Amino acid sequence: MTAQRHxxxxxxxxxxxxxxxxxVEVWRARCEPGATGDYVSLDPRLFIVLEPLDADMALTGRDGGAAATRDRSVSFVPAGEPVRLTVEGATEIRHLDLHFDASRIGPVAGMKDVAVSLPRLMFVDERVQRMARLLEAACARPGGGPGLYGDDLVIALISAALNGGDAGARRSLLSDRQLSLSVDFIEAHCARSIRLQELAELTGLTESYFSHAFKAATGTPPHRWQLQAQVRRAKDMLSRSSISLTEVAFAAGFADQPHFTRVFKSATGKTPAAWRAGVR
Structure with missing residues (x-):
């Protein structure tokens, strides 16, 4: 990304x-009154303001369309789209930047050609904010990074942003702690059968309530999140070892190799063998 800041x-x-x-990068910056910044990213970019500001901030796109707020906000900027930031008064800003290559992450709900070609500036979406806070916390963990589920959070965040304004996110009553507990549990135990009752008891909710609240918060039902975690774990094994596809399938929690191949191809657009060959 190119940036000119004043x-x-x-x-x-x-x-x-x-x-x-x-x-994914989480930045903190101090802005003087009248500060400006001009940015162009080679890839699609999400710009997520993580906490309220002390002064109004505005973003202006190529066509002159602008949005301004001092609240937490989400902006999607297509690849190559210039955007100008202006700040009225002095403020600190903590924000998450996510640059992604749509062609490399496989099918994502809401990611149509039109969705990644149109800018959306400074909209409010609590689902995106929750995913961003989880990802920020994962990036800040001692010893290095978000682990296997970092990419799952990235994909969930992209999907939520490109489906911004979903009323289901506003109905969610999962706290950040409940969401973090349940996501961490699924990731840690994704290779075995996880009962909905376990997740409900972990968060102190009924099974039905938890299921609906988890989907409202993430855009994905718990069983689908677990499948994504299994695919991510399989990717890690495929890239780091030479064990057979059958061994990878069982180690990642799939019933058998055909099941593994179906799920993996649906998630990535490639078979496990083709994905491994491409990585190597």
């Missing part, structure tokens, strides 16, 4: 998550 000072180093899915 009156914007970066504070410290960003925390980051880097993978073939995308680049």
């Amino acid at each position: 009156g914007v000072a970066v504070v410290g180093e960003p925390s980051a998550h880097v993978s073939d899915v995308g680049l």
Whole structure:
């Protein structure tokens, strides 16, 4: 990304998550009154303001369309689209930037050609904010990064942003702690059968309530999140070892190799063998 900033000072180093899915960076900066910034990214970009600001901030696109707020907001900027940031008064800003290559992450709900070609500036979506906060916390973990489920969070965040404004997200009553507990549990135990009762008891909710609240918060039902976690674990094994596809299938929690192949291809657009060959 190219950037020209005036009156914007970066504070410290960003925390980051880097993978073939995308680049995630969490930044903090101080802005002087009247500060400006001009940005162009080679890839589609999500710009997520993580906490309220002390002054109004505006984003203006190529066509002159602008949006302004001092609240937490989400902006999607297509590849190559210039955007200008202006700040009326002094403020600090903590934000998450996500740059991704749509061609490399496989099918994602809501990611149609039109969705990744049209800018959407400074809209409000609590689902996206929750995914962003989880991803920020994962990037900040001691010892390095978000682990296997970082890319699952990235994909969930992209899907939520491209389906922004879903009323289901506003109906969710899962707290950040409940969501973090349930996601961490699924990721840790994805290779075995996870009962909905376990997740409900973990969060202190009924099974029915938890199921609906989890989907409202993430855009994905719990069993689908577990499948995504299994695919991510399989990717890790395919890229790091030479064990057979059958061994990978069972180690990642799939019933058999045909089941593994069907789910993996549906998630990535490639068979496990083709994906492994491409990585190597």
